[in-house]
Amino acid sequence: MDSNTQKGQLFVVALPIGNLRDITFRALDVLQTVEYIACEDTRTLKKLLSHYGCSSKKLISFYKDVEKEKSEKVLKLLEEGIDVALVSEAGSPIISDPGSYLVREAYKRSIKVIPIPGPSALTCALSASGIQLDKGFIFLGFLPRKKQEQKKILESLPKNLPIVIFEAPHRINKTLKNFLEIFGNRDCFFARELTKIHEELLWTDLQTLSKREEFLGEITLIIMPEKQEEPQKIDWKKLKEEVKNLKADGLKHKEIAKILAKKYNLSAKELYNYLITALRSGKT
Incomplete structure (x- = not known):
């Protein structure tokens, strides 16, 4: 590569988590301008690009199993002076999706990284829950699928902070059973299909939720800490x-x-x- 060639810029672009109108003006500007987009799911992205009339883009399939391999391809383009956008299937990249390796390598190679912030299921669920967050919270993303690996993580957590996870509908029942076994029954905030037509926001508890038979759509679950006994009023x-x-x-x-x-x-x-x-x- 010519040493005088100006390097491209890596745009880390947040996409809607459901409702297509939740995209930002900056995100649209970037998607319409760049030639290449590295995306977790090309099928989902094509629908969004088509909706906004910018479907003539070169897409790089960028899912977990090929992350490092495809990162090298993206980095080569960037070093050749070509701008690239990194997107997830939905929401903000890297929060619980591929891309961290690519972004870290971009910094190492003095490639400019430009965040284009926007929707995230994590912040959406937290803001809609009404939970007070002054003491913080724990975000775990998607838990491991194996029960023992899940238990190892859950048992090591502090008990005084809310825990936020993402979960798929076909795995949520098993995960709920694990939570009940480790933590006992706790209050929880259940967010499903966020920003979509069948959006569901519900305060409930783990035991009640575990008895539910059908779950549809991606789930964000917030498990509350153990209830502390209130001190008695002292005479x-x-x-x-x-x-x-x-x-x-x-x-x-x-x-x-x-x-x-x-x-x-x-x-x-x-x-x-x-x-x-x-x-x-x-x-x-």
């Missing part, structure tokens, strides 16, 4: 009386704190500090 006057009675029985402050913490679902350390402070101030 501090009554608590003081209990402290006095326990002290009268000869119990030490640490023992008292431990007993009352368990009774009122409080922190034993905080109760102990309260007792010491009260003792110093002469209140107990």
